[in-house]
Amino acid sequence: MSITLDTAFELDPRVSLRTEPFGALAYHFGNRKLVFLRHPDVVAVVRDLAKYQTLADTLTAIGVHQDRWPSFVSAVESLHSSDMIRVR
């Protein structure tokens, strides 16, 4: 499926996040994938995906400037393709 700013996401319940100085580690206990979230803002977005109606709402709430949204959309796409997050 194609990911848009209007999509509603949530962290897969089998994923565990661990905060680290560079951002966070995310580990999926189902597919055993380990992903590095390389920026604290990405971590904040991932944590709060389920809290808001759409991806755009989450980005707004976290205070990510619109100029940076495209890079967050591609980060979310990649997390979705590795099943770390899912559409709700």
Added chain:
Amino acid sequence: MSANTLVAQLKQGIDAPICLTWEITYACNLQCIHCLSSSGRRDPRELTTRQAKAVLDELRDLQVFYINIGGGEPMIRQDFFDILEHAEMNNIGVKFSTNGTYINAANARRLASMEYIDIQISLDGIDAATNDAVRGVGSYALARQAMDHLREANFGQFKISVVVNRHNVDQLDDFKALADSYGAQLRLTRLRPSGRGADSWNDLHPTQVQQRQIYEWLINHGDTVLTGDSFFHLNALGQALPGLNMCGAGRVVCLIDPIGDVYACPFVIHDQFKAGSVHDLGGFTHVWRNSDLFLSLRQPDSAGACTSCGNYDSCQGGCMAAKFFTGLALDDPDPECVLGHGQQLLDLATVKLIPKPTMDHSRGVRLSTPRPISVR
């Protein structure tokens, strides 16, 4: 953040290991000639069930996602399933390495019923002759029998774990085909001169020509095989292999040995690389975060003798353990440096003391005659 910045960050260490290896016993029914922990006999000081569970509780609090359980043969411990279940209960994933001897039909079903378990069956030859020369007579049949039991129990995707050596390097395609036939995943790792591997190194480690063969095979098979990131010393041959391509010792991984001692990685069971013990005040957490050894391993690398070589950024100077147990300095080139720099040093050295592992639990009778290489 670029991949390089991430690696630079990881080299400075993180709050807790990404994963760690925990060898839960030195006891083993086999006596493999390359055993990295010189296993055989149980050590009377091995952690009790209660102590083992306390370690798991600490790892849970540190949010260590998964652990690699090994030995020795871990399934020899009477409380093996207790330990597994305690890990699972605390959301710690377990990958365990076994020679397969104790995976009978009942145990295979029990393992298949557990959610966070991965199994690696060790196999070092595609046929009994190749495998048993390294792992001992009958070990091929035992490993295959374990694989059959796991398949019958619908365990799902287990792993076949191969230490690449001079005599099985031509069998990589066959290993892949065998893994595919079981719906299993192939895992290839690098032979190290650690433990009894120091004695068999000269006979077993891949030749210079074979190094390229391994590299090309890995490039062609990319992400379909697991390597534990263990072949980054080959990167000087061309494009980088998949993975982080850095030494994780004391930075993102470490080893807890059967008596609770903490080492920088599974391949350096030697006092020089011992950071502390889980019995120390502050436990494992304190050792991981504060031990002098681990803090020093998180300092920027020195390229040492590799400074003048243009490939240091890709191969990172190779593996600390491989250098140490062949008598090279830690900032020397890897003994298997693909440009031959390590071998040149080894050839030049007139008298070189080879360190012996601190622990040796080998049983008295050896299955093969080790080569005397203690003084070169």
